[in-house]
Amino acid sequence: MKNLKVAPTEKKAALLDSALSLFVKQGFHATSTASIAKAAGVATGTLFHHFPSKDAILNELFINIKQSFADSIIQTSQLTGNIEQDANTLWQSAIDWAIANPLKQTFFLQFSFSVEINPSIRQQAMNEILGFIVELIEQGLKQNVIADFPVPLLLENCHGQYLAAIRFFTDNPQLGQDSTYRQASFQLFWRAMKK
Incomplete structure (x- = not known):
């Protein structure tokens, strides 16, 4: 069975969804970009491909x-x-x-x-x-x-x-x-x- 690739727009949406949840739960300053990427199931580099900063x-x-x-x-x-x-x-x-x-x-x-x-x-x-x-x-x-x-x-x-x-x-x-x-x-x- 082939691994299905997640479309870039889906990755961006996953990052935004993860950021929403983490910002609400932990606050802006306590949330790292690494934790957003991890919660979205993507590499931190992928996060920076879509967003230059937190x-x-x-x-x-x-x-x-x-x-x-x-x-x-x-x-x-x-x-x-x-x-x-x-x-x-x-x-x-x-x-x-x-x-x-x-x-x-x-x-x-x-x-x-x-x-x-x-x-x-x-x-x-x-x-x-x-x-x-x-x-x-x-x-x-x-x-x-x-x-x-x-x-x-x-x-x-x-x-x-x-x-x-x-x-x-x-x-x-x-x-x-x-x-x-x-x-x-x-x-x-x-x-x-x-x-």
């Missing part, structure tokens, strides 16, 4: 997970043009994603404000990948529904409010499907945003 792994992981998050909530959200209703729909879809992807969500809780994430990567995630949220905020400003504050500040507020809600639901998983708590989490967020 920082590069972290930044790519951050972008990939943020893209997965954005794709999921866009696909599961039917928007109507009503700013508050659409914000609630996106909020609830984001919480659903977090509950369905606990390891990835824990990664966000640990690394969203980390100095290890390159500022340009953070900007790309917030302004490009989550551009639909920027558009919703801008529409809300035009319709005089959202408080008239700078968009970057509103976007950071959205992010912080979401992480706070997810931390609560992570710490209290039994409440993750409780509609009272879910709706309350949105109302807390919305009160900080609305005019």
Whole structure:
């Protein structure tokens, strides 16, 4: 029987999956590139073929997970043009994603404000990948529904409010499907945003 070779993209995916698990479990600084390679079942040289550094792994992981998050909530959200209703729909879809992807969500809780994430990567995630949220905020400003504050500040507020809600639901998983708590989490967020 022949040994099946693993495609380079599969090796890269295995490295990212291993890094995700190890970064969440051990932290960024306690995780070595050798341990990531070993957990992925590849040589350390293979890791450096795909990533020039551990920082590069972290930044790519951050972008990939943020893209997965954005794709999921866009696909599961039917928007109507009503700013508050659409914000609630996106909020609830984001919480659903977090509950369905606990390891990835824990990664966000640990690394969203980390100095290890390159500022340009953070900007790309917030302004490009989550551009639909920027558009919703801008529409809300035009319709005089959202408080008239700078968009970057509103976007950071959205992010912080979401992480706070997810931390609560992570710490209290039994409440993750409780509609009272879910709706309350949105109302807390919305009160900080609305005019």
